[in-house]
Amino acid sequence: MRRLIVSLGERSYPILIGKGLLSETIDLGAALPKVxxxxxxxxxxxxxAPLYLDALQSSLxxxxxxxxxxVLPDGEQFKTWESINVIHDAMLSARCDRNTTVIALGGGVIGDLAGFAAATYQRxxxxxxIPTTLLSQVDSSVGGKTGINHAxxxxxxGAFWQPKLVVADTTVLQSLSAREFSSGMAEVIKYGLIRxxxxxxxxxxxLETLMARDAETLAYAIEQSCSNKAQVVAADEMETAKEGGRALLNLGHTFGHAIETGMGYGQWLHGEAVAAGTLMAAELSRRLGWIAETDVTRIRAIYxxxxxxxxxxxxxxxxxxxLMSHDKKNLNGKLRLVLLRQLGEAxxxxxVNKSDLIATIEACCEN
Amino acid sequence: MRRLIVSLGERSYPILIGKGLLSETIDLGAALPKVxxxxxxxxxxxxxAPLYLDALQSSLxxxxxxxxxxVLPDGEQFKTWESINVIHDAMLSARCDRNTTVIALGGGVIGDLAGFAAATYQRxxxxxxIPTTLLSQVDSSVGGKTGINHAxxxxxxGAFWQPKLVVADTTVLQSLSAREFSSGMAEVIKYGLIRxxxxxxxxxxxLETLMARDAETLAYAIEQSCSNKAQVVAADEMETAKEGGRALLNLGHTFGHAIETGMGYGQWLHGEAVAAGTLMAAELSRRLGWIAETDVTRIRAIYxxxxxxxxxxxxxxxxxxxLMSHDKKNLNGKLRLVLLRQLGEAxxxxxVNKSDLIATIEACCEN
Incomplete structure (x- = not known):
């Protein structure tokens, strides 16, 4: 088992990464209040729930x-206040008090919902x-971002709310669909590209060993991804850095969010939109003269x-x-993009010049 | 003008207290990001809004x-997620970004709503x-508690979200109804009782000078109230102390919340419920042999x-x-009350023995 600490002062927490962690008794000692x-x-x-809930309940x-x-319905379209209210309602019915621990068992949507519900339940x-997708293991398990969508x-x-513990079991990734697995790979590749x-x-x-979901290769890739993200987050927990900082994690995301929203939530998986969005960011970086055509080709090839x-x-x-003008990275009404100064440095x-942006969009979209 | 600092490390902020502050240009420099x-x-x-919005807008x-x-409808019944959504929706329409400052102009309900909307807007x-009632000037302006009601x-x-600045103008208290003003007095008196x-x-x-709303007497009472609350909050910002701490600010509130919820939100003003609730806490304290009958009489008299x-x-x-079993102060399913060890010490x-509690409730309710 690999163990990585996300260093955030008094909000520091461990990420456990390994094979079969969910079917063992998870070390919840670190997370549960001593009551x-x-x-x-x-x-x-x-x-x-049908896949892993029994194992988790036995441990608990x-x-x-x-x-x-x-247990909520599955899908990004349920990442709404209504779902938060379902969680709060169940917790109030069960008389959950302030010593309660909320455990998220699922992908990014469940993590965002459960995290925001935990952040706002009795303050x-x-x-x-316990992230169960590759995407959530390498992305949303680090950084404390929680939240819901708005029309x-x-x-x-949403809110920044750090977990007390993250458990990333590589075994659960075996049951992911090929599309879901690839979606997670988009974020794994991103960490290499940005830093x-x-x-x-x-x-x-x-890449081929990883796509075959070899356990040890996966564990290394997850650890490297989380470690990269943890370093970025530790330096800029609340995303207040004027330049660089956490915003760099959003390479491809401003374009990607536009794709997700524009196509309707759920049509494109997050990682799919990020991959296509990253190619747009790469193309714009090339037009600025920062990276070469061969770099763009190399990025396209790995995706x-x-x-x-x-x-x-x-x-x-x-x-x-x-759609991009609504992005949260924008400051004072100005579009702010994450681009590549060179391969490995975002x-x-x-x-951004508007005509460059339009030319980039037109060059990267299907005819 | 009186100026009080609430000391919370990097989250410290000033409270300005005085006559006519709203019709002057408020020093928003401390609060507004330098953009x-x-x-x-x-x-x-x-x-x-019709009373004070013009003055504020001129300053801004x-x-x-x-x-x-x-501008939301007035009333505790609007302290709901729907109102938060109205705020978020307007902010998104206006393309408010992360450098936006949310200003609450109103009483406790507006403060709680605007604060929670600020805490959760783009994380x-x-x-x-800018609290416009006595209750909100002495209570919700210190401590960072924001939130909404649930059925x-x-x-x-809710969330803990500290303001960057609080402006308490004593002039606006002149237009409060007698009932609203008294409601605020319940909390002012509480600070004396607890510490x-x-x-x-x-x-x-x-008391009579204060009830006549003399500006200088009011400013002193508000400053002492905020100062007492600030000291309690500084020592226990997130209300995590096992004993004492922030919970002490809730003298009379467990009974009081039961009254507010039981009668239907809005029937009893918060301070009215706290006053009756404090008498219940005092009566229970007397039954435990902690305070004397004469102390209870003294509390009743000032209320x-x-x-x-x-x-x-x-x-x-x-x-x-x-109703009391749902209180947030309860830990591990156990009722936790704030009582008076002596006058001036909560x-x-x-x-709590259940029969003592029942006897107290029966002794303090109208027949």
Whole structure:
């Protein structure tokens, strides 16, 4: 088992990474308040619960937990206040008090929902994440971002709320669909692109082993991804850095969010939109003279090997601009993008020329 | 003008207290991020907005702010997620970004709503409070508690979110109804009861001047109240102390919340319920042998001079117990009350005997 600490002062927490962790008794000692009858609320969804809930409940029974189960429907379209209210309602019915720990058992949507519910239940209770997708293991398990969607934009409502513990079991990744697995790979590749060229090169060498879901290769990739993210987050926990900082984690995301919103939530998986969005960011970086055409080709190649889309849907340039203008990274009404200064080094950039942007969108969308 | 600092490390902020502050140019420099075009969202209600919005907008125009107005209906029944959504929706429409400052102009409900909206908008934006009732000036302006009600209980959903600045203008208190003013007095008196006997005695000596709303007397009482609360909050910001700490601020509140919920939100004003609830806590403290009958009489007397109710509505003992069992101060399913060890010293107490509690409820309710 690999163990990584996310260093955030008094909010520091461990991430456990390894094979079969969910079917062992998880070390919840670090997360559960020291009380005689710990209250636990497990939040999961209809897809994940039948697969892993029994294993988790058996582990929790061993520590004498009093468990409330909250099983939500599966899908990004349920990342709404209504779902938060379902969680809160169940917790209030079960008389969960401030010593309750909320456990998220599921992918990114469940993590975001359970985390935001924990952040806002009686002004905040403890939170543990058991991410069951590659995407959530390498992305949402680090950084404390929780939240819900709003009709006017994705992740617009939320809170920073750090978990007390994250358990990433590589075994659960075996049951992911090929599309879900690839979606997670988009974020894994991103860490190499934005700040870790040796990791990017390791990925280029090991991509087929990784796509075959080899346990040890997966554990290494997850650890490197989380470690990269943890370093970025530790330096800029609340995303207040004027330049760089946490915003760099959003390479491809401003374009990607436009794709997700423009196509309707759930049509494109997050990682798929990020992959196509990253190619757009790469193309714009090339137009600025920062990276070469061969770099763009290299990025396209690794995404293609990971079975990810590299061509964006044709929403029309003006619709892209409209959707991108709502992005949370924008400051003082100015579009702020994450671009590549070189392969392995991302930067934030606010001086984007509108005609460059339109040309990029048109070059990267399908005809 | 009096100036008090609430000391919370990097979250410290000033409270300005004085006559006519709203009609002067408020020193928003401390609160507004240093940007060329500060975005401001003012949240107010239909009662307060016509009285003070013009003055505030004139002050903000002087600093070149780009203001979005959000005027909600007036009343505790609007302290719901739906109102939060109205605020978020308006802010998204106005393209408010993360550098936006949310200003609450109103009483406790507006403060709680605007604060929670600020805490959860794009995972948190700056917040300034301009409380326009005595209750909100002495209570909700210190401590960072924000939130909304849930059908199953008051203030069950929320976040800790500290303001950057609080402006308490004593002039606006002149237009409060007698009932509203008295409601605020319940909390002022509370600070004396729980931890400041000299202030309690000062209140006994100055109650009529205070009820006449003398500006200088008011400013002193508000400063002493905020100062007492700030000291308690600084020592226990997140209300995690096992004993004492922030919970002490809830003297009379467990009974009081039961009254508010049991009678239906809005029937009893918060301070009215706290006054009757404090008499119940005092009566229980007397039954435990901690305070004397003469102390209870003294508490009743000062509340009566402040035109506050000292007899609780007859909901029936079992309904009280049911409602009180949902209180957020409860830990591990055990009722935890704030009682008076002596006049001027409150304590948290979890060993309440059920028959004592029932006897207290029956003794304090109207027949």
């Amino acid at each position: 005689t009858h710990p209250k636990i609320a497990i939040v999961s969804n209809e897809t994940v 029974a061993l520590v004498g937990a009093d468990v409330t189960l909250i 905040g209770v403890a939170f543990v994440q 006017r934009g994705k992740n617009m409502i 870790d060229m040796p990791f990017f090169e390791w990925l280029e060498r090991n 293609q090997r990971a079975s990810l889309p590299t061509i964006a849907p044709n929403l029309g340039a003006s619709r892209y601009l409209e 930067v934030t950039f606010s001086e | 060329t075009h500060p975005k401001i969202a003012i949240v107010s209600n239909e009662t307060v 125009a002087l600093v070149g702010a780009d203001v979005t107005l959000i 948190g934006v700056a917040f300034v409070q 199953r209980g008051k203030n069950m959903i 400041d006997m000299p202030f309690f005695e000062w209140l006994e000596r100055n 009566q001079r402040a035109s506050l109710p000292t007899i609780a509505p007859n909901l029936g003992a079992s309904r009280y117990l049911e 304590v948290t107490f979890s060993e």
